[in-house]
Amino acid sequence: MIKRFIRLLVCFTVIFGVFLPQDIGVAANGTVTIAEDTVNVRNGPGLSYQLVKQAKRGEKFTIIKEQGDWIQIQLSGAKTGWVANWVVSKTSNGTTTTSSSNSNKSTAEANTNQLRVRSGPGTSFRIIGYLDKGQAVSVIDDNENWVKISASFGEGWVAREYLDFNNKSSSTSKEENINASIGTGFVTDTLNVRNEPSTTGKVIGKLTKGTTITIYSKGNNWIEVKYGNQRAWVSADYVQFGTEIQPTNPTNGTIGTVTASSLSVRSNFSLNSDIIGSITQGQKFTILEERNNWFKIEFKTGKIGWAAGWYFSKDKPNTTQLAKDSKVTILHNGTNIRKDPTVQSNVLLRANEGESFPISSVENDWYEITLPNGTNGYIAGWLVTTNGTGPGIDKQGAEAYLSSKTIVIDPGHGGIDTGATGAGGTLEKELTLRTAKLLSDKLKAAGANVFLTRSNDSFLPLPSRVRMASVHQSDAFISLHYDSNLDRSVRGTTGYYYHDYQKKLTEYVYNSTNAQTRLKSRGVRSGDYHVIRENTRQAVLMELGYLSNSAEEMTLTSGQFQENAATGLYNGLARYFKEQ
Incomplete structure (x- = not known):
């Protein structure tokens, strides 16, 4: 009986070994050595997979298998990960090949002059270098709006729209379109x-x-x-x-000095408009108009054009001009004006969108303003715009406040739980993951320890999401959602907390995000949601807009909104930690 059982077991083993599907990856042996200063190790063979760890130059790993341009490697214990073959050198049967210089490596070229390279994926990150038109770089990582590159001065991030890719297979957007946007x-x-x-x-x-x-x-x-x-x-x-077009700001004769060695003057306030002239470093011009950080100037007698405002330094206004001309304009209805420059201070009154108040002084991230009754109050700098010769808020580098912080991002819903369905068919579960990945990239670039409750379209029970905050002892837990309502005219963003100790984080994250996205403000509220109610850590649940409103749905799914939302969430977290 035993011998018969053994024979049957052997037969089944042979049959399953022959007929079961084989792994699509190619089995391999040997080792890889990391060839770049820092290399991302991911949990799958592609740039869209979640980051497992970062390996340093010179580290060696055993190869498990290869799949396309990716190599699966053995990490510590039973853990495995994937690295791109263009950032490692491979040793097999005693022969070493350097993949970092082979044809598989993804490259791109700058399609404009003086392209800014930043330390992270966003305009709030510091500038670490510039690229000239046609300059080739290596692509290390990317998301839908930003690309991480390696150039002569090191690694950095550039806006995707200003790069032309030479290897489309690994650097095109994760959400490929039949036609690229213009x-x-x-x-x-x-x-x-x-x-x-x-x-x-x-x-x-x-x-x-x-x-x-x-x-x-x-x-x-x-x-x-x-x-x-x-x-x-x-x-x-x-x-x-144009991108992020803002209303015209009167400049009252402000003088700008050119800081670039050579700067193009264009017919409109966009890099896509025609070049009609050029100006050089040190020249001074009266700024006639300002839009979206572009300056309208008379660059020659009788000739008017636009130049990039980030290549100018403005002459500082004197104190008499400041007292006379400087004003803030409210961005949202129901904005709080407080007694002192802190979100914990008493509210003196609430102002509505479009109302303006003279500026008396600036204190950290707050403007001191003069109220109609002659008394003074304070308003957060991220809730207003300035005109006249008003001073800007000095926004310190957010990296300093986010470095080493542990943040858990919870993309709402997933798998069989699709969440809300938009008027045009957008699934909430897909949009929350999209936002989460953009936010994750920004936080990682700032040095934060980031964990996603899910990195793909998978279902995760609510208690498991909360448990991640506890296991990782997170400094902040942020749950991302998009709303829906039977009344399709309802729109706007809302921030929720449950415990009183979560309210401060919610206010910072909400105010910053709402100011960045400029959707209708629905305010900060107490909400009975599991992921914040059962959470003993600092936690916030953000409803970033209404998919049930067809006009708002289109805004929410745009690349520009997604970038703005991720930036607002990022800045809100930084401001919260700054005050701790």
């Missing part, structure tokens, strides 16, 4: 969205004034845009081209 625009009035480029086309939705849209094509005075999960058309008459 830019962004700003809706100037309520606008019908149609299913074809004609006034006879069916109206499938509306866009509100101020909505930022991604543009895919333009023709016959119609613009092709993404609306929900489909392509649609809007009239070009109600769209202003």
Whole structure:
């Protein structure tokens, strides 16, 4: 009986060994040696997989198998990870090959002059170098808006739109589109969205004034845009081209001095507009108008053009100008004006969008302003814009406050739990993960220890999400969501806390995010949600907008909103830790 059982067991082993599907990876042996200063090890063979650890130059690992351009390696204990073959040298059968210089390595070229390279994926990170047009760099990592590159001065991040890729297989966007976008625009009035480029086309939705849209094509005075999960058309008459277009700021004769060795003057406030002249370092010009950090100047007698404002230094206003001209303008309805420069201070009154107040002084991240009754109050700098010769808030590098902090990011829903479904078909579970990954990249670049409760489309019970905050002893737990309502006119962002000790974190994160995204403010509220109620750590749940509102859904799914939301969340965390 025993011998018969053994024979059957052997037969089953042979059969399963022959007919079971084989792993798609190619088995390998040997070792790899890290060839770059820092290399990301991921939990899968691709740039979109979650970071497992960072390996340093010279570290050696045993190869498990290879799959395409990726190598699976043995880490400590039973852990494994994947590295790109272009950042390691491989030793097999006594022969060493250096993959970091082979043709598999992804490269790109700058498509504009004086392209800023930053220490992290966002404009709030410090500038560490510049690229000239045509300068080639190696691609190390990327997300939908930013690319991590290696250049002669080291590693850094640049905006994706200013790079042309030579190896499309590993550096195109994770959300590939049939047509690449040609830019962004700003809706100037309520606008019908149609299913074809004609006034006879069916109206499938509306866009509100101020909505930022991604543009895919333009023709016959119609613009092709993404609306929900489909392509649609809007009239070009109600769209202003450019990224993050802001209202004109009167400059009252402010003088700007050129800091770049040579700077192009363009016909409009965009890098896509025509070059109509050039100016050189040290020249001074009166700034006639300012839009989206571009300066309108008279660069020659009778000739007006636009130049990039980040290559100018402004002459500081004197104190009499400051007292006379400087004002703040409120960005959102119901904005708190407080007695002292802290979010814990008593509220003196609430101001609404568009109201302006004279500036008396600046204290850290707060403006002291003069109220209508002649008394003074304070307002957070991230809730207002300034005009006249108003001083800007000195925003210190966020990296200093986030370095070594442990942050757990919880992309809401996942797997069988899709969350809300948008008017145009957007799934909440997909959008929360998209936002979480952008935020994660920013926090990691600042030196934070970041953990995602999920890094792919998987289901995770609520208690398991909370447990991660406890296991990692997180300094902050941030749960990301998008809202829905049967009333499709409802819109805006909301921040939730449950325990009183979570309120301060919620206020900082909410205020910063809402100011950055500029959606309708629904405020900070107490909410009975499991991930904050059962959480003994600092925690906040953010509802970042309403997918059920078709116009807002389009805004929420745009690359510009996703970048702004991640930036606002990042800045809010930094401000919170700054005050600790």
